[in-house]
Amino acid sequence: MKGMSKVIGIGFLGLGIVGSQVLSYIKENKDYVEEVYGMEFLTKSVYVRDITKKRDVDTSDIYLTTDVTKIVENPNVQVCIECMGGAGMEETYDAVMGAIHNGKHIVMSSKKCLAVYGTKIIEAANQYNVQLRFEASVGGCIPICRSLMQMSKGDEVTKIYGIVNATSTYILSAMESKKITFDEALQQAKEKGFAENNSSEDILGFDTLNKMRILLRLGMKVDVDCNDVNPVSIENINDESTNREEPIIRQVFYAEKTMQDDINCFVGPQILKSDSMLKNVSENYNMIFVESKHSGLRAYYGKGAGGRETASVMFDDLIDVVQSNYRFEEIKPIGCNCLSGDTFEL
């Protein structure tokens, strides 16, 4: 096949920890892509905010630029890989929309930008007939986005719930197993790399809320206004409640369609049933349940974080955008009611 491979130009939007890992993964798999797909992923140009910054990947053969139009308007770029986690979500949104308007397929990772602007981005992808994937944004290695995109066609997804935040899982399970306080557990989580220095979005539930919003779009084809949902912080859990032998508490999300065609939902700490499968979720694993009218209950489990893991999933997305001609279904805004944790069981 050598010399006959079809060249697919790749442009990176952002080259931080995630972006560097994806770039390495693409380089490592050069022969594989050539052999199996008769293609070559060629990364020519990368948008960064600071050209002088030291990176974990060799960029000697790549053009680094602080001008995003050099990527999104570049006629030699067919696919953009967005890894702008460090940037603001408006900047990310503008870059992504620029790419779509110029007919580039796009593999995204920034969950906050997707949570807020996802409907607009999806509509633009449909309109400009480009392929859009964002598996890495929710549940890490779990193929939940593609499953919701591809499954239960003509069926009706009635419930989606689960655990999608590793920081809170680490804290709550450490409080339980080690009989320590919230503050001690948070400190340990930071030391072990399960929590960022500023973990308030994880603890307060906003990270999980963002991920729930992304999943509801794909699974139920609805857009919930996050301002309508008040997540419950795990900070205020009574340390005594985790000191008893029995209860396992996890930060969960729960969303169900109501008969009135709106959504009941909850984000926050929940005591799990004694036979709950969610009890198996520890460390940086996530687990997501999806219930549909005809196909019943499905569950997905896997690592929710990790650089190598994220790179692997974004590489799968990259392969997918060049092989598929997927069209997203229309997403409608929907009202939602906040449940309290004692009105449902997990």
Add this chain to the structure above:
Amino acid sequence: MKGMSKVIGIGFLGLGIVGSQVLSYIKENKDYVEEVYGMEFLTKSVYVRDITKKRDVDTSDIYLTTDVTKIVENPNVQVCIECMGGAGMEETYDAVMGAIHNGKHIVMSSKKCLAVYGTKIIEAANQYNVQLRFEASVGGCIPICRSLMQMSKGDEVTKIYGIVNATSTYILSAMESKKITFDEALQQAKEKGFAENNSSEDILGFDTLNKMRILLRLGMKVDVDCNDVNPVSIENINDESTNREEPIIRQVFYAEKTMQDDINCFVGPQILKSDSMLKNVSENYNMIFVESKHSGLRAYYGKGAGGRETASVMFDDLIDVVQSNYRFEEIKPIGCNCLSGDTFEL
């Protein structure tokens, strides 16, 4: 969109219980397919072995024929839906290959035919540039085939294991929870619809072995000769072992790649670890674990059987074949060694 829809001609190969459900599902979703995809799935002709047989679905506007060439060589058919479970696997294979040779996309369900002839069918699909899907053949509603097809690209799947046979799950859990004998449990399974009249393939492990073979092709890109594997029957389980409080025994499959580049595998009853997630599998649910080098451990859980469930999954496959341009990776024959159940833990 009315009147402007692109018509996709569908030809059924077989119209038994599964086929009838799929046909109904397609009819029920006529408006959905038109609205979302601007397409119409039009079922014109159906291959059956007995035209006079009474069916669960209205066939008044459909041409039933016992001549399979009328389907597989029909220029108005773009997708064939294979539901020939009742037929012999050679007949199924011939029909499927006829369809592929005539450029039809194909959605299959017959696991036995896929287990034995899967490599040839996959190679033919690649060669004739048609789309092939068979999600319903393993794990029912679990999107395991598409996940293995789409995930861990350039990664290496090192282990696949799990529970994929509802009959054996029902029998073993009934023996445990009700303290009854194997024969009593089998009788109950038949009464409740969890077992066929002739359940020997389920009990002896051949059904699970067939499904393992299908998964190994997709996940590890290898073909194991089923003659090299001796599944262990669940029939010979000592009734006493299930009478104790502790052990939960399930019929499992387990396959791991070795350093010598062959496969170690096992099919049969296995005592589950006390904290095994597989313990949550009961009734007609299945659960499958996949371990990869970079993306780590993933698990999938869902209903393994059911008419409506199977129809839903085959309908998803149908939507997929008209949206994707997937190419299977090359599958290589591989040697395998039979493990005994005490050499690994699940």
